[in-house]
Amino acid sequence: MSSPDLYFVKQQFTLGAYPALVSLPLPDSSSSDYAPTLVYKIRAHIALGDVASALALVPTDTENVALQAAAALARGEEGLEALRDLCVEIEGDEDSEEWEKEMVKVLAGTAFVRAGEIEEALETLGSEGKAGDEPAALLSQIYLSLARxxxxxxxxxxxxxxxxxxxxxQLAESAISLVTGSQGTSGEPYAPALSFYNEQVANPSISSAALLVGRAVVRILRGELSPAQSDLEEAEAILSRAQCEKGTGDMLAAMVVAASLNDSKKGEADELWSTLPIPWLLDIGAKELLFDECASKFQVPPRAVAVA
Incomplete structure (x- = not known):
């Protein structure tokens, strides 16, 4: 059972409140919350693109395998071999706690996905029915990325x-709802995802641009463009106050879509498009070319004719 303080730390990380999390003070080094909190703070710095700050938090010569894995994740591809070694090391390791072993698998799986090693990530995280909360959530995200x-x-x-x-x-479940358009018990499209985001956005202890962008995406899919625009403007304000550039890509992409669907804001959509991160534009351009190439090879089958 997590302490209330550690639960709050996990909540901040899960819901994307990274700027707030990195500013939280660490508990005393003798506290059982110290190492888990430190791992989440390191992960928050990585999520914000601040690798130097992430590595600076790792204690020198730490024996905690979760902290070692967090440091390896921060090093990107240079840390992949260290993560592979840690995954082997934790097998049969009686000195490390279960949360540490699970965290090693999550961080290794995350690194392998980033490196394009999808099969290795799936093997590391385990099979369905046997994974813990965070490994199961990450596994589901991987399968969604594979259109499964x-x-x-x-x-x-x-x-x-x-x-x-x-x-x-619950966050992973909302992602499945977004992909499948599931209606839940209400019969409304994307209802499970909208319900999750409404509940979390209403939490006064959380200030997360990621949550607002998530809800905006749901609202765009439901055709609720004005409320979606309000969410995106609020998300922009949060990122601006935090002076946080990381995360603006998702927000800008959602803004482009929302503006494109609004006849009165077509010009605004073009302006926003030009502000998207260069790697995004290159990726979209490559996918456009691939789509055109595949479409040119597709032959429409002849129309079926009923035979008496």
Whole structure:
């Protein structure tokens, strides 16, 4: 059972409140919350693109495998071999706690996904029905990225049954709702995702641009453009106050889509498009070319004719 303070730290990280998390003070080094809190703060710095600050937080010669894994994740591709070694080391390791072993797998899986080593990530995280909360959530995200929502749900279902209140699992479930357009019990499209984001945005202890962008995406999919625009403007204000450039890409992309769907804001959409990060533009351009190439090879089959 997590302490209230550690629960709050996990909540901040899961819901994308990274600027708030990195500013939180660390507990005393003798506290059982110290190492887990430090791992989440390091991960928050990595998420913000501040690798130097992430590495500076890692204690010299630490024996904690989770902290070693966090440092390896911060080093990018240079840390992949260290993560592979740690995954082997934790097998049969009686000195490390279970949360440390699980964190090593999550951080290694994250690094492998970033490096394009999808199969290695899947092997590291474990199989459906056996993964913990965060590994199950990451597994489901990987399957969604592979356009396998059924597998994503299969991984998530047993974890949610065991721990239905886990935020990281609820967030993963909302992602599946976004991909599949599931209606839940209300019959409204994307209802599970919207319900999750509404609940979290209303939490006064959380100030997260990522949550607002997530809800804006749901609202765009539902055709609720004005509320979506309001969410995106609020997200922009949060990022501006935090002087945080990381995360603006998702926000700008959502803004482009929202403006493009609004006939009165077509010009604004073009302006926003030009502000997207260069790697995004290159990636979109490459996908456009690939689509055109595939479309040129596709032959429309002849229309079926009924035979008496």
């Amino acid at each position: 929502p059924a597998l994503a749900q299969k991984v998530l279902a047993p974890a949610l049954k065991a721990n239905p209140d886990a935020l990281v699992l």
